[in-house]
Amino acid sequence: MTHIWQKPILIENNTFRFRGVNYTIIKEIDSWVEAGAWWQGEPILKFLLVKTEPYGLFEIALTPKGQSILYQSYD
Incomplete structure (x- = not known):
């Protein structure tokens, strides 16, 4: 299940805070570009x-x- 948030975040030292939790990015799985x-x-x-x-x-x-x-985010 996915949850769409569309919330601005600040990433410092590969870490961001969301809903009171600090998350550290440990792996980039994929990347892509969308023109919208x-x-x-x-x-x-x-x-x-x-x-x-x-x-x-x-x-x-x-x-x-x-x-x-x-x-x-994905569950």
């Missing part, structure tokens, strides 16, 4: 699928302006 609705001015986003400790599987979107967005 470019005709409406949406930016191109780079997505990372990461595994974390404590255990989690998250998609993180990186914007052209350097922002990180926790896009979704």
